Structures are given as C-alpha cells and as structure tokens.
Amino acid sequence: xxxxxxxxxxxxxxxxxxxxxxxxxxxxxxxxxxxxxxxxxxxxxxxxxxxxxxxxxxxxxxxxxxxxxxxxxxxxxxxxxxxxxxxxxxxxxxxxxxxxxxxxxxxxxxxxxxxxxxxxxxxxxxxxxxxxxxxxxxxxxxxxxxxxxxxxxxxxxxxxxxxxxxxxxxxxxxxxxxxxxxxxxxxxxxxxxxxxxxxxxxxxxxxxxxxxxxxxxxxxxxxxxxxxxxxxxxxxxxxxxxxxxxxxxxxxxxxxxxxxxxxxxxxxxxxxxxxxxxxxxxxxxxxxxxxxxxxxxxxxxxxxxxxxxxxxxxxxxxxxxxxxxxxxxxxxxxxxxxxxxxxxxxxxxxxxxxxxxxxxxxxxxxxxxxxxxxxxxxxxxxxxxxxxxxxxxxxxxxxxxxxxxxxxxxxxxxxxxxxxxxxxxxxxxxxxxxxxxxxxxxxxxxxxxxxxxxxxxxxxxxxxxxxxxxxxxxxxxxxxxxxxxxxxxxxxxxxxxxxxxxxxxxxxxxxxxxxxxxxxxxxxxxxxxxxxxxxxxxxxxxxxxxxxxxxxxxxxxxxxxxxxxxxxxxxxxxxxxxxxxxxxxxxxxxxxxxxxxxxxxxxxxxxxxxxxxxxxxxxxxxxxxxxxxxxxxxxxxxxxxxxxxxxxxxxxxxxxxxxxxxxxxxxxx
Numbered sequence: 139x140x141x142x143x144x145x146x147x148x149x150x151x152x153x154x155x156x157x158x159x160x161x162x163x164x165x166x167x168x169x170x171x172x173x174x175x176x177x178x179x180x181x182x183x184x185x186x187x188x189x190x191x192x193x194x195x196x197x198x199x200x201x202x203x204x205x206x207x208x209x210x211x212x213x214x215x216x217x218x219x220x221x222x223x224x225x226x227x228x229x230x231x232x233x234x235x236x237x238x239x240x241x242x243x244x245x246x247x248x249x250x251x252x253x254x255x256x257x258x259x260x261x262x263x264x265x266x267x268x269x270x271x272x273x274x275x276x277x278x279x280x281x282x283x284x285x286x287x288x289x290x291x292x293x294x295x296x297x298x299x300x301x302x303x304x305x306x307x308x309x310x311x312x313x314x315x316x317x318x319x320x321x322x323x324x325x326x327x328x329x330x331x332x333x334x335x336x337x338x339x340x341x342x343x344x345x346x347x348x349x350x351x352x353x354x355x356x357x358x359x360x361x362x363x364x365x366x367x368x369x370x371x372x373x374x375x376x377x378x379x380x381x382x383x384x385x386x387x388x389x390x391x392x393x394x395x396x397x398x399x400x401x402x403x404x405x406x407x408x409x410x411x412x413x414x415x416x417x418x419x420x421x422x423x424x425x426x427x428x429x430x431x432x433x434x435x436x437x438x439x440x441x442x443x444x445x446x447x448x449x450x451x452x453x454x455x456x457x458x459x460x461x462x463x464x465x466x467x468x469x470x471x472x473x474x475x476x477x478x479x480x481x482x483x484x485x486x487x488x489x490x491x492x493x494x495x496x497x498x499x500x501x502x503x504x505x506x507x508x509x510x511x512x513x514x515x516x517x518x519x520x521x522x523x524x525x526x527x528x529x530x531x532x533x534x535x536x537x538x539x540x541x542x543x544x545x546x547x548x549x550x551x552x553x554x555x556x557x558x559x560x561x562x563x564x565x566x567x568x569x570x571x572x573x574x575x576x577x578x579x580x581x582x583x584x585x586x587x588x589x590x591x592x593x594x595x596x597x598x599x600x601x602x603x604x605x606x607x608x609x610x611x612x613x614x615x616x617x618x619x620x621x622x623x624x625x626x627x628x629x630x631x632x633x634x635x636x637x638x639x640x641x642x643x644x645x646x647x648x649x650x651x652x653x654x655x656x657x658x659x660x661x662x663x664x665x666x667x668x669x670x671x672x673x674x675x676x677x678x679x680x681x682x683x684x685x686x687x688x689x690x691x692x693x694x695x696x697x698x699x700x701x702x703x704x705x706x707x708x709x710x711x712x713x714x715x716x717x718x719x720x721x722x723x724x725x726x727x728x729x730x731x732x733x734x735x736x737x738x739x740x741x742x743x744x745x746x747x748x749x750x751x752x753x754x755x756x757x758x759x760x761x762x763x764x765x766x767x768x769x770x771x772x773x774x775x776x777x778x779x780x781x782x783x784x785x786x787x788x789x790x791x792x793x794x795x796x797x798x799x800x801x802x803x804x805x806x807x
C-alpha cells in the first residue's frame with residue numbers, strides 16, 4: 139500500500155541518515171552515553187520522532203514582528219487554532235478542547251476529514267502490523283462537526299443527522315449578525331432621539347432664560363428711571379402723594395421685581411423726609427384729619443404681608459406720627475375728657491400698625507388713666523367715673539383690670555355715708571356689675587349695700603290700711619344688682635316674716651276676703667321678675683295663699699314662725715345629747731375661722747379708709763401664709779396669733795395698722 143510504502147521509505151531514509159551522519163546521538167561516544175540509555179529505557183529504538191519516525195511535520199515558519207512586540211501579540215485566529223491543534227499531541231490530534239462561541243463548519247469539516255484520513259492511514263498501518271504479527275490496537279474517532287466534540291467507536295455513526303448542517307449554521311450566523319446590527323441601529327436611533335429631545339429642552343430653557351433676562355433688563359431700566367427722575371426734581375416741589383403714585387405704578391407693572399428688590403424700603407427713604415416736612419407742627423387731637431389720604435396711600439404701598447416683621451410702613455409711622463401723638467397727649471389731653479383721643483383713634487386705628495397702637499395704649503393712655511383714677515376724689519366729683527373709663531373698654535379690655543380694683547376701693551369709700559334713699563349710688567354702681575368679677579362685686583354688695591337695705595326692711599312697716607312703699611321701692615331697685623341668694627335671704631328674714639304675721643292677724647280679725655286677695659296680688663306684682671323667678675320667694679307667697687285657703691275652709695291657721703321655732707327647739711334638744719368634747723372642737727374651729735375673716739376684714743377696711751389697695755398676690759406665699767399687697771407693702775396675716783407682718787429690708791417684722799400706712803407713705807417718699 140501507498141501508506142505502508144511511505145513509512146518504509148521513511149525508515150530507510152532514517153537508517154541511511156544515521157549511517158551517513160554517524161547516527162543519532164553519535165556525540166555520546168565521547169561521553170558515558172547516559173542520554174541514549176535513558177532514551178532507550180523510554181522506548182526509543184533509533185530513527186526520527188513520531189510513530190513512523192517521520193520527524194517534524196512542518197518546519198517552524200519565521201515571522202517578522204514589529205519592534206517591542208511580545209510573543210503571541212496580535213496573532214490571528216487561525217494561528218491560535220494551529221497552536222491549539224499542535225498542543226493536543228500525537229495521541230489526540232485534531233481534538234479541539236477549547237469551545238469557541240462561533241465555529242466555522244468548513245474548518246470543522248476539514249479538520250474532521252483530515253482526522254478521518256489520518257485514522258484510516260493508522261488503521262492501514264495497524265493492518266500491516268497485524269499482518270506482521272503485532273498486537274491489535276482499537277482506534278478512537280472524534281467527531282468535531284457539531285458544537286461539541288463527540289467520541290465515536292463506530293464509523294457508522296458518522297452519517298449526517300440533519301441535512302446540510304454547514305449551510306444551516308452559516309445561515310443562522312448571518313441571521314444573528316443581521317439581528318445584532320438591527321438592534322444596534324435601533325439602539326443608536328433611540329439614543330439620537332433622546333439626545334435630540336434633550337437639546338430641544340435645553341434650547342427652550344435657554345430661550346426662556348433669555349426672555350426673562352430681557353424682561354429683567356427692561357424692568358430694571360424702568361425702575362431706575364423713577365429714582366433718577368425724583369433726584370432731578372427739587373425737594374420743595376416733591377409731594378408725598380405724587381411719589382406714592384409713582385411707586386404704586388411701578389408695583390403694578392413689575393410686582394415680582396418690586397418684591398424681589400425690596401423697593402418698598404427705597405420708597406420709604408423718599409417718603410420719610412416728605413412726611414417729616416408735611417407733619418411738622420401737627421396736633422393729632424385738634425386736627426385728626428390731617429394727612430389721612432397720604433398715609434392711607436403709603437400704607438397700601440409699604441405695609442408688609444408678613445405679620446411679625448417690621449415693615450417700612452411701621453418704621454415710617456413710628457418716626458413721624460407717633461412722636462406727634464405722644465407730645466400732644468402728654469401736654470394737652472386729660473383723661474376725664476376722653477373724646478379728643480377717642481376721635482383721633484376712630485380715624486387712625488386702622489392706619490396705625492399694631493406695634494404703634496399697643497405702644498400708645500400701654501405707654502400713653504394707661505398711665506394717664508391710672509393717674510386720673512388714683513387722684514380722683516369720689517365725694518368731690520360730679521361726673522361718674524364710668525363716663526370716662528368705659529369708653530376705653532373696646533381698646534384696652536383686660537388691661538383695665540388693675541384700674542378696676544382701684545375703682546372698687548373708691549366706690550366703697552363713697553358708700554360709707556350713703557343712704558338707700560339716694561338713687562345716685564345705683565347710677566354709680568350699676569355700670570360696674572358686668573365689669574367686676576363676681577367675687578369682688580358680691581363683696582362690695584355685702585359690705586356697702588346689703589346691710590343698709592336690711593336696715594330699711596327692718597324699719598319698713600306693712601300696714602294694709604295706710605301702706606307707704608317708698609322704702610320698699612328703695613330696696614327693690616337693687617334686686618337686679620345684688621346677687622340673688624343675698625336678696626332672697628334678706629327678703630325672707632326681714633320682709634316676708636313681717637308680711638306673713640300681718641296676714642295672720644288680718645285673717646283672724648274677720649276680714650273681707652276680696653280685699654285680702656287684692657292685697658296679696660298687689661304685693662306679688664310689686665316684686666321684680668328676678669325675685670318672682672326664685673323658688674323660695676314663690677314658696678313664701680304660696681304660704682300666704684295657703685293661710686287664706688285654710689281660713690276660707692274653716693281650718694285653724696298656725697301662726698307663722700311657730701313651726702320654725704318648734705323645729706329649732708327640737709334640734710337644740712338633740713344637740714344636748716352630743717359629746718361635749720366634739721362640741722368644743724367645733725366651736726374652736728368656728729372661732730378660728732371667724733377670727734381669720736375678722737382680721738382680713740379689719741385690714742381691708744383700714745386700707746379703704748386710706749384709699750389704699752389691699753389684695754392677695756397670686757402664687758406668692760411665705761411659711762404657708764398668703765402674701766397680700768397693702769399699698770406698696772407686702773404683708774402676711776397670722777390668723778392663729780392675730781398678728782400682721784410686713785416685709786422690710788431686715789425681713790418680716792410685726793406691725794400695727796398705723797405702721798402699715800406709715801411704711802407705705804415712707805416707701806413713696
């Protein structure tokens with residue numbers, strides 16, 4: 139065979155080469171020959187390398203590389219494949235172990251064909267060797283036509299499973315390549331469209347920015363023209379109204395720029411000298427109309443929307459209007475004549491900032507009112523105090539509470555010598571009922587009014603034949619002012635007790651029942667509606683009606699007061715059987731409470747006599763005792779020991795009532 143002959147000739151050529159060249163490893167004749175011995179132990183029998191001693195298949199091809207280029211740099215795919223094929227060795231020639239993503243079928247087919255030819259030659263060599271009596275060797279076939287290498291032991295499995303697999307693979311490669319190009323083109327298109335959209339937005343933004351800057355340049359030019367025009371004119375020719383109108387026009391044309399550049403402060407700098415000139419020598423109490431139009435216009439221009447910040451308008455009023463008001467009020471205004479100040483506030487209340495208005499009330503009006511109330515002599519005054527104090531309620535409100543306490547003391551002094559026949563006391567006190575707190579008002583009634591009304595009722599005579607009602611009218615006039623429980627108690631004890639007794643004696647004297655009925659209804663009509671609405675008063679009237687019915691029915695009438703006396707004696711008899719120790723304890727406690735109240739009442743009466751204020755200081759205590767204000771002094775009351783202590787520089791010292799007054803006057807001096 140051809141392959142056998144080729145191998146034979148190759149062996150003959152090797153033998154000739156050995157003989158001609160002195161043989162392979164001939165140089166070892168000059169050494170101990172250890173190299174040849176080792177090769178022979180490994181199976182070397184002489185000749186070239188390879189199974190058939192054919193030597194190297196192809197010589198190493200020289201290749202010129204660029205300067206400074208390393209081995210393997212920039213090698214082609216074909217060269218890498220050849221190297222990989224060469225690294226497989228003689229036992230697994232044509233087997234590609236490194237799987238590549240893309241494999242060309244013609245390369246795989248050619249490699250497979252070459253491998254198959256080599257296998258066939260090896261099979262023929264094996265046949266020859268078998269003929270020579272050598273051992274049989276089973277050859278392995280590697281199928282590399284598909285994406286993976288397959289090991290075949292039978293050549294029958296080499297048939298194609300699919301028709302033309304090379305063409306199908308190449309078509310698939312072409313389709314994949316086209317799809318990849320299409321996807322890349324679509325991706326590039328979307329990127330370009332996004333870039334175009336961004337450029338359009340950027341262009342629009344720049345156009346808007348350019349337009350805005352153009353408007354700003356125009357508005358700045360128009361705004362700067364107004365100050366330039368005002369500076370060119372003389373100060374004497376400038377008018378606050380004209381200047382305000384120019385800035386108002388600027389604000390209407392450029393509202394955002396007016397607020398951004400705080401042009402209200404610039405306008406205020408022009409208005410301040412004009413206002414100082416126009417309001418020079420102005421008396422707000424005599425001429426409250428002056429400058430109202432200009433101030434109203436400037437308020438709409440300068441007033442800030444922020445409530446808690448000092449606006450330019452507030453600063454303008456504080457520098458111009460407030461000094462004029464302070465001078466006029468301090469020099470000319472009298473608190474007993476509130477009309478000029480009230481008229482000024484009627485026109486200027488809405489124009490004055492809250493800070494300026496509060497300053498006027500706290501530092502100008504209140505000191506005037508407090509001084510006038512403190513210096514007032516109730517017995518010498520003809521004008522009631524509420525005439526010139528009440529008009530300030532709408533402006534001052536709770537700020538007048540301190541003045542109310544002084545007024546209450548003053549009113550108590552007036553009522554010391556008062557008689558219920560004098561109706562002026564009612565006119566003086568009635569306006570203060572809703573202003574004083576309920577406790578203070580009740581205390582005033584108990585000390586100054588109720589005792590004198592009780593005396594009138596005690597002296598009042600009920601006479602059905604000749605009834606005089608003047609004293610009764612004096613008492614009933616106070617029915618709406620005195621607390622209802624005090625009025626009811628007074629009527630039960632001092633009026634109805636006598637009224638029922640008169641009715642009882644009249645019924646026992648064979649009376650005319652028609653006259654008694656008219657008498658009963660007449661008294662009921664005389665009672666004010668506040669008393670008729672009370673259940674106790676209605677009960678007293680019903681007792682009289684019950685007595686009348688008993689007489690008509692022929693029953694015995696019990697004398698009024700007898701049942702109450704019987705009940706009183708029963709209670710007294712029951713108390714006699716109680717423990718004496720418990721009674722003594724209750725009496726001691728009652729005595730202690732009475733002493734406590736009497737001490738405070740004495741001090742308060744003493745303070746009223748000297749027109750001084752006596753009241754507790756809320757939240758202030760010393761050693762468990764409440765601290766009171768006696769004029770300018772701080773005092774405490776030791777109710778258990780019936781002593782009064784005043785605070786001095788050395789501490790709390792024991793004082794008398796006269797010492798309290800003396801120390802108060804010395805603190806003032």
